[in-house]
Amino acid sequence: MSYPAPLEALIDAFERFPGIGRRSAERMAFFALRDPRAKELPQVVRDALERTLRCRVCGNVGASDPCELCGDAKRDARVVLVVEEPRDVEAVERAGVHKGRYFVLMGALNPATGGDERSLNLRGLIERAAKGEYDEVILGTDPDAEGEATATLVLRALEKSGAKVRVTRLARGLPAGSALEYLHRGILEDAMNGRVELRTRPQSG
Ligand SMILES: [Zn+2]
Secondary structure (H helix, E strand, O other), rough: OOOHHHHHHHHHHHHHHOOOOOOHHHHHHHHHHHHHHHHHHHHHHHHHHHOOOEOOOOOEEOOOOOOOOOOOOOOOEEEEEOOOOOOOHHHHHOOOOOEEEEEEOOOOOOOOOOHHHHHHHOOHHHHHOOOOOEEEEEEEEOOOOHHHHHHHHHHHHHHHHHHOOOEEEEEOOOOOOOOOOOOHHHHHHHHHHEEEEEEEEOOOO
């Protein structure tokens, strides 16, 4: 026995979300059938798709392009913290431990599957670094296998570009295998203060 086609289509739609299997998708679909507020969902989704912009400078999501953070003249534009996801920016901003700019890769490399670096938003960072727009690039990818592989990739790309920039990585004091977004303020602050130098700024000439 199968469900009516429109219900089946709704279950399929939910099942496309990351981490949602068939059973969870069914539960969500049946919940939507019972909950009158579900009628608001199409509009909410449409609004989010239409009004959430990607910042062309840092790749983060925002209500404007350039985003609020890139447009903030009080932030240090010469120090850039590279993170995997917009939610990492939120976490670091909540902790208030970074006064520079951000760059959001929109993902991480998976060393197990080989990963596809072309899916990462990386080019803008490398181009700006090569043009000498940064004094320091802080690699703030997660302290797990994906994050380490991604940090290595970014470091290699910066070296290859010939960018004259200092590259640092958040301190190893971060609990291994954790995600930046769940860390407490104190831990993030320690990680930022104790960041390690991966590459000193090459001298000009
Ligand atoms: Zn931005």
